[in-house]
Amino acid sequence: MGPTALEGDQPYRTAYAADLSEASVGERIRLAGWVARRRDQGGVYFFDLRDASGVVQVVIDPAEVPAARDLRAEYCISVEGPVRLRPAGMANPDLATGAVELAADQLGVLSRSEPVPFIIDDRAEADERLRLEYRYLDLRRPRMAKNLRARSLAAAAMRDTLGRRGFLEVETPTLIRSTPEGARDMLVPSRLRRGDFYALPQSPQLFKQLLMVGGVDRYYQIARCYRDEDFRSDRQLEFTQLDIEGAFWGRDGVFETLEAVVQAVVERLRGVTLEPPFPRLTYAEALLRYGTDKPDVRFGMEISDLSDAFLKTKFRAFAATLEDGGVIRGFNAGKQEMSRSQLDGLATRAKELGAKGLISAVAEEGGTLRSQTAKHLSEFETAAIIEDLKGQPGDLLLLVADTAAVAAQVLGQLRLQLGRPDRHDDLSFLWVIDFPVFDEVEGGGLAPSHHPFTAPVDLVEMRERPRTAIAKAYDLVLNGSELGSGSVRIHDPEVQQEVFDILGISADESERRFGWFIKALRYGTPPHAGFALGVDRFLAILQQETSIREVIPFPKTQTGIDPMTGSPTAVDPVQLAELGIELRAGVDADDPDREDG
Numbered sequence: 001m002g003p004t005a006l007e008g009d010q011p012y013r014t015a016y017a018a019d020l021s022e023a024s025v026g027e028r029i030r031l032a033g034w035v036a037r038r039r040d041q042g043g044v045y046f047f048d049l050r051d052a053s054g055v056v057q058v059v060i061d062p063a064e065v066p067a068a069r070d071l072r073a074e075y076c077i078s079v080e081g082p083v084r085l086r087p088a089g090m091a092n093p094d095l096a097t098g099a100v101e102l103a104a105d106q107l108g109v110l111s112r113s114e115p116v117p118f119i120i121d122d123r124a125e126a127d128e129r130l131r132l133e134y135r136y137l138d139l140r141r142p143r144m145a146k147n148l149r150a151r152s153l154a155a156a157a158m159r160d161t162l163g164r165r166g167f168l169e170v171e172t173p174t175l176i177r178s179t180p181e182g183a184r185d186m187l188v189p190s191r192l193r194r195g196d197f198y199a200l201p202q203s204p205q206l207f208k209q210l211l212m213v214g215g216v217d218r219y220y221q222i223a224r225c226y227r228d229e230d231f232r233s234d235r236q237l238e239f240t241q242l243d244i245e246g247a248f249w250g251r252d253g254v255f256e257t258l259e260a261v262v263q264a265v266v267e268r269l270r271g272v273t274l275e276p277p278f279p280r281l282t283y284a285e286a287l288l289r290y291g292t293d294k295p296d297v298r299f300g301m302e303i304s305d306l307s308d309a310f311l312k313t314k315f316r317a318f319a320a321t322l323e324d325g326g327v328i329r330g331f332n333a334g335k336q337e338m339s340r341s342q343l344d345g346l347a348t349r350a351k352e353l354g355a356k357g358l359i360s361a362v363a364e365e366g367g368t369l370r371s372q373t374a375k376h377l378s379e380f381e382t383a384a385i386i387e388d389l390k391g392q393p394g395d396l397l398l399l400v401a402d403t404a405a406v407a408a409q410v411l412g413q414l415r416l417q418l419g420r421p422d423r424h425d426d427l428s429f430l431w432v433i434d435f436p437v438f439d440e441v442e443g444g445g446l447a448p449s450h451h452p453f454t455a456p457v458d459l460v461e462m463r464e465r466p467r468t469a470i471a472k473a474y475d476l477v478l479n480g481s482e483l484g485s486g487s488v489r490i491h492d493p494e495v496q497q498e499v500f501d502i503l504g505i506s507a508d509e510s511e512r513r514f515g516w517f518i519k520a521l522r523y524g525t526p527p528h529a530g531f532a533l534g535v536d537r538f539l540a541i542l543q544q545e546t547s548i549r550e551v552i553p554f555p556k557t558q559t560g561i562d563p564m565t566g567s568p569t570a571v572d573p574v575q576l577a578e579l580g581i582e583l584r585a586g587v588d589a590d591d592p593d594r595e596d597g
């Protein structure tokens with residue numbers, strides 16, 4: 001390196017890019033970072049120098065600093081020179097450092113870069129698989145760097161808030177015996193006890209309950225959880241929860257704490273002050289008014305039950321639905337300029353969602369409805385629809401006659417399709433409470449609606465009417481996404497056993513799977529309650545990202561693959577032999593006819 005190179009024991013930098021402003025004009029500054037967006041003008045080179053803080057423009061004259069000629073995109077460099085004002089008219093108001101530039105007279109190339117596979121710039125859209133294959137380059141993009149910072153700030157806000165409230169951060173193991181959260185376990189074979197397997201935790205649920213038995217009054221952990229689920233929507237095999245639990249605690253305590261945590265995170269990331277307490281809605285009401293247990297309440301279009309108005313209807317389709325115990329529900333989609341084919345599209349969508357049909361009607365001046373169904377409706381019924389749905393002339397009214405479950409599902413989805421804002425500028429938090437203890441599963445059996453450690457509101461009700469019994473379980477919902485769930489737990493071993501009985505888990509099986517846990521409950525277990533908040537989803541919403549993959553440093557693709565490391569991969573036969581595992585024909589990665597699960 002010649003006299004114009006940085007060398008020796010000098011520090012790599014004396015400032016960060018984002019520190020430079022008009023106040024630094026005239027100072028000699030050294031920066032270290034990457035070459036972004038290089039352009040040449042009249043023999044002088046301009047580039048953005050990007051570091052962890054942001055970017056600043058650097059000007060360098062190759063006549064003065066010949067090494068500048070070799071600079072390419074993403075070279076890692078250190079440059080030094082005076083800060084100066086950009087010439088008149090050349091300031092960039094979109095850039096925080098846009099009024100100034102560094103006139104570099106010294107340059108050190110710290111390491112070169114191969115040509116990069118995509119432009120590292122927020123404005124350039126790159127294919128996601130490629131971005132994940134080169135995640136280390138993707139993370140250099142300002143947007144991704146911002147998301148990483150937001151994640152760290154959020155974690156700090158959580159720790160601050162909970163630490164101040166006396167919560168203890170406790171780590172729980174990741175090689176465990178299965179914790180049932182309703183998904184498939186990820187398994188890890190044991191080498192020392194061949195043939196035995198650990199499960200990775202679907203959540204720290206049972207361990208945090210044991211901490212309560214252990215006298216830990218308030219627990220939290222920013223915990224990694226693993227669920228071997230088929231990839232529907234926006235999920236990951238491993239994800240992060242803020243997991244909390246408290247002894248001698250109940251729902252209101254959990255809500256108050258979570259509200260404080262959420263408020264601190266939102267304040268840190270958005271600079272917005274929320275106003276807890278958040279509204280509460282029962283599960284039953286949520287399903288009725290929004291057709292879902294995670295309502296997006298940023299917009300109206302609430303669903304109404306119109307069944308009562310049709311008790312004497314002559315319209316055969318409606319009468320038959322009501323006779324079969326079904327419902328007639330609808331909502332007002334407001335003034336929607338829809339063509340015939342768009343309306344047909346809605347009807348097709350309704351059928352895909354399981355409805356027998358969709359009735360659409362437009363309210364008209366004079367209290368009439370424009371609809372193919374209008375002729376079947378009495379004056380009273382027409383008036384009731386318009387009144388209940390508050391139809392103003394021109395409003396599109398959508399009705400479904402079906403079972404309560406189908407009507408909720410279909411209208412809930414259409415409501416989202418027609419009304420949901422696609423950005424998350426406003427934040428609407430909501431507690432959904434009073435979930436059922438059990439859900440019916442195919443074949444008529446029962447499965448825990450939350451998890452099997454959730455306390456029922458009323459034990460007698462649970463014994464006598466398990467299908468309709470209510471649990472002390474709750475969800476936190478933000479803008480129509482479930483942020484997390486929690487419950488008051490069962491702390492009586494006999495009640496815990498009863499729940500297993502109702503679930504059809506035999507005494508033998510429950511002893512085998514959960515005997516160790518029920519044993520612990522027998523040693524003076526305090527009443528306790530808790531919650532887990534999905535950190536990835538929460539951050540994605542706060543950062544206005546549509547996928548949680550944008551806020552996870554190293555996520556997997558939708559199909560569970562990491563294109564960067566190539567995982568999952570086959571393992572060395574020696575490793576398998578050590579574990580006592582032999583692959584069957586057809587599941588061997590080297591088998592050309594391999595079938596994936």
Ligand code: ASP
Binds near residue numbers: 487
């Ligand atoms: N373990 C539960 C879950 O992961 C949360 C809780 O009940 O605290 O959803």
